[in-house]
Amino acid sequence: xxxxxxxxxxxxxxxxxxxxxxxxxxxxxxxxxxxxxxxxxxxxxxxxxxxxxxxxxxxxxxxxxxxxxxxxxxxxxxxxxxxxxxxxxxxxxxxxxxxxxxxxxxxxxxxxxxxxxxxxxxxxxxxxxxxxxxxxxxxxxxxxxxxxx
Numbered sequence: 001x002x003x004x005x006x007x008x009x010x011x012x013x014x015x016x017x018x019x020x021x022x023x024x025x026x027x028x029x030x031x032x033x034x035x036x037x038x039x040x041x042x043x044x045x046x047x048x049x050x051x052x053x054x055x056x057x058x059x060x061x062x063x064x065x066x067x068x069x070x071x072x073x074x075x076x077x078x079x080x081x082x083x084x085x086x087x088x089x090x091x092x093x094x095x096x097x098x099x100x101x102x103x104x105x106x107x108x109x110x111x112x113x114x115x116x117x118x119x120x121x122x123x124x125x126x127x128x129x130x131x132x133x134x135x136x137x138x139x140x141x142x143x144x145x146x147x148x149x
Contacts, residue, residue: 024140027066029073029085032104035125039132040073046133055088056080060088063095071142075104081120082112085119097146103127109137 026048030036036052043050051066053059057079071081071089080088082102085099089095099120121135 023047023049024069024136025051025067026136027051027053027059027062027068027071027073029053029071029072029077030054031055031077035074038129041131042073042129043136044097047130048136056082056085059085062104063098064092065091068098070099070101070139072101072103072132072136075102090118097143101132101135103138109128 015049025048026043027049028036028039028043030039030052031054031122036054040050040052051062051068053062055077056073059071059073060080062068071085071116075082086102089098089100100118101121101123102119102127103123107127120139123131123135
């Protein structure tokens with residue numbers, strides 16, 4: 001590699017590399033492929049690293065094997081529901097403090113309560129990009145404040 005190629009490579013990596021602070025990692029769990037892709041791109045454009053799963057069982061495996069900061073999950077999915085996934089996270093000491101956002105359809109608004117504190121926030125589909133990113137920023141700030149105290 002000559003000097004010009006080396007300097008060009010460094011410029012590209014500096015420009016396109018991650019910001020100085022670590023990017024929060026979102027585990028995104030959604031069985032609808034098009035919704036999952038839309039949310040993934042939305043989150044990536046907002047500076048998040050995103051790991052995706054198509055169902056709750058796959059998400060359980062990823063949660064155990066990946067360093068995640070927050071979970072965004074659909075409510076109703078094959079194999080394991082969003083509520084069951086959240087219960088799994090809360091019952092695992094390593095994962096219990098990870099904030100969980102539940103995505104739910106309009107018909108589920110009445111059921112969108114978490115008296116047991118398993119779900120940290122509910123968002124209704126269709127989810128607006130700014131609504132999702134604002135919610136995640138708030139939850140991550142609160143989680144950081146709890147860690148710091």
